[in-house]
Amino acid sequence: MNRITTGGTTKTERVCAWIAAFLLAVFLSVTILGTVAVQMITSAGLHLNVAADAGMIEKQYREICENIDVMAGEYGFSAENVKATVTREELKEMNRKSAEFWTGLLTKGEAGTIPRWNIGAIQDIIYTAAEEKTLTEDAQTVIGDVREMIENTVFPLRETTITFGSKMAKDMADIRGIIRSVRQLPLLGALISLACAGVIALLLAKEIFQSLKYYGTALAAGGIVTLAGCIGLLVLRSDGMLQEANAGLAGEFHALFGKLALGCGIVGTLLVIAGYLLLYFFSRKKNSETAESET
């Protein structure tokens, strides 16, 4: 039965408007979460922002200092002198180079130059220790081990696997093309959301104020799903899988997921507030209309 209400909207139009509102909620959340995923993969700015994260650099610095203490005891060199050559600024610079490597790999599918730690100052200290005959191992072995330890803390990836993997992926598919298409997906989601909003407006053109209910519901529902996605990011952030594999890399991902979850949380909260505000206006208008009709 196609009952016509006060404003002249049929039941079929209302059902279609609900479907459009549901789809609007789906595509809004997909667009926001998709933007987060695309940012995670392709945003050079975000990667550089994470690379400059003070908390992460401090964590790396402390880990390196602890390892130098252990190695100094094992190999017989001055821990304090070696620690003095490792500065937070240099760590920040190496993190920046790592971020550039990631961005190049994830946006062009090309493994660029792997960042290296400048070992010059450490080399002099180890050679001095070798001359004083305090070293328990060959100087070159000690220098290599110290360098590897520092590089592993900041950039703990297997070079050969990445170079081989990226070359294989490039041979198999047009990585640049795929990345370009992936970048367009949030825009496509936004266009579909806009189309859904347009459909609601068209279906409820006869009683515009009713559309507040549909827009409000869609916005708030999209916000709730986005907030759930934000919780998902926080769960992934505290997943022990990376921590088990490498504490340094886990720290980098911890910072990255934290920044993404924050953005996602803010957008989700704003959507929920905007949605409920629309529902509040709808409820007020409806109550005043009911009061008028009763008098």
Added chain:
Amino acid sequence: MSTENKKRSGISLWLLPIATAAPILAAAAFGVIRFGPKIHKLLNILIKLVVKA
């Protein structure tokens, strides 16, 4: 009295967003339960291949 002005016994206006989000969240939860462990396993292998201990 019009259909719109009748006192409705259905879902409250304030619960509409939750009711709309529920099927989306249920579908996402189903996906996580169904494919989550497999993706987790696959990621674990990938991480072990790429990341130095």
